[in-house]
Amino acid sequence: MLRKIGFWLIWIAFSTYAFVFAPPDSPETITLITNLSTGKIADINPLIVALFNIMGVWPLIYSCLLFADGRGQKIPAWLFATLSFGVGAFALLPYLALREPNPEFPGHKNIFLKILDSRFTAIVLTLGAAALVSFGLTKGDWSDFIGQWQTSRFIHVMSLDFCMLCLLFPALLADDMARRGMQNAAAFWAVTLVPLFGPLAYLCTRKPLMETNTETVTN
Numbered sequence: 001m002l003r004k005i006g007f008w009l010i011w012i013a014f015s016t017y018a019f020v021f022a023p024p025d026s027p028e029t030i031t032l033i034t035n036l037s038t039g040k041i042a043d044i045n046p047l048i049v050a051l052f053n054i055m056g057v058w059p060l061i062y063s064c065l066l067f068a069d070g071r072g073q074k075i076p077a078w079l080f081a082t083l084s085f086g087v088g089a090f091a092l093l094p095y096l097a098l099r100e101p102n103p104e105f106p107g108h109k110n111i112f113l114k115i116l117d118s119r120f121t122a123i124v125l126t127l128g129a130a131a132l133v134s135f136g137l138t139k140g141d142w143s144d145f146i147g148q149w150q151t152s153r154f155i156h157v158m159s160l161d162f163c164m165l166c167l168l169f170p171a172l173l174a175d176d177m178a179r180r181g182m183q184n185a186a187a188f189w190a191v192t193l194v195p196l197f198g199p200l201a202y203l204c205t206r207k208p209l210m211e212t213n214t215e216t217v218t219n
Contacts, residue, residue, distance in 0.1 A: 003098075004098070005098045006079050007093055007094075007097035007171075008093075008094075008097045010093060011090070011093035011094060011097065014064075014089065014090070014164060015090060016095070017089075017160075018153075018157045019061045019161070021154050022157050022160075023085045023150060023151050023152060023153050024153060025152075025153045025154070026151065026152045026153070026154065029152065029153070029154045031104060032044070032048075032154065033154065035053045036048070036049065044135050045140055045141050045142075045144050045145055045146040045148070046135055046138075046139035046140040047136045047137075047140030047141065047142065047144065048139075048148065048155060049135070049136070050132045050133060050135050050136025050154070051136065051138075051158060051159065051162060052158065053128060053132050054132050054133070054162065054196070055088060055158060055161065055162060056085065057128060058084075058088065058162070058165045059081065059085045059088070059134070060125055061080060061086040061169075061183065061199050061200065061203065062084060062092060062165070062169075062172070063081045063116055063123060064116045064117070064121070064122070064203055065172045065173070065176045066078075066080065066081045066095070066172070067081065067103055067112065067116055068116070068117070068176065068179060069099065069114055069175060070211055071102070071104050071106055071107065071174055071178065072100075072102050072104070072106055073099050073100060073102060074098075074100075074197075075095065075097065075098050075099065077099075080092060080094065080095035086203060088158075088162075088164070088165060089161050089164035089165050089168060090161070092165070092168060093164075093168070096171050096172075098166065101180075102153055103174075103175045103178035103179060104174050104178075104179060104212070105179045105209050105210060105211065105212065106212055107212060108211045109209060109210065109211060113209070117198065117208055117209050119203075119204060121125075121203075122203035122204040123204055125200060125203065126197070126200040126201075126203070126204055127169040128132060129196060129200060130197075131199070133172055133196070134160075140189045166195040166196065169191075169198075169199050170188070170191075170192045173191060173192065173202070174188065176206070177206070179209060179210060180205055180206055180207040180208070180209060180210060181207065181210060182206060
């Protein structure tokens with residue numbers, strides 16, 4: 001119960017900060033989002049381009065755990081996973097608050113779960129994230145990014161959302177490791193303490209889901 005209350009409190013605090021205390025919206029925000037979404041990035045700081053696209057990689061990383069975790073939950077994991085593509089941790093925090101511990105995977109993997117469980121998928125995500133981080137760090141303008149972080153709600157909240165997604169990953173990691181027979185405290189902390197690439201390394205090296213003969217309910 002304390003765990004659930006904790007996630008709800010984090011969600012309330014994060015939402016309140018984002019919409020009340022973060023810097024005000026910039027008049028150019030809609031144009032910036034439109035250009036980022038349509039690939040018109042010639043005049044946009046590469047750090048912002050990289051961060052925006054990494055925020056699309058994170059929901060895929062979480063999906064590789066969420067859809068397996070959703071088996072046996074009373075709430076539909078797919079709904080929160082889908083919403084996370086638009087609002088990131090704002091969608092995932094309610095799922096973490098509502099879910100129950102789930103260290104087992106009942107039943108068999110469908111085609112979609114096989115794709116999410118695939119090492120090939122993990123490698124593609126890792127290569128994509130590495131390319132984005134490299135692009136942002138080598139081409140980006142940090143002074144411009146800091147200035148926009150201080151004045152633009154979109155950039156400010158997106159940056160904090162990235163940090164929140166890094167911090168929340170361990171909440172699903174322990175059960176996912178248990179489902180695969182990988183209980184290892186050292187590995188858990190190694191994944192937890194390395195932002196973004198720790199979870200990606202885990203996806204690349206984790207064992208396949210251990211299937212059972214139990215009938216399942218779709219998540």
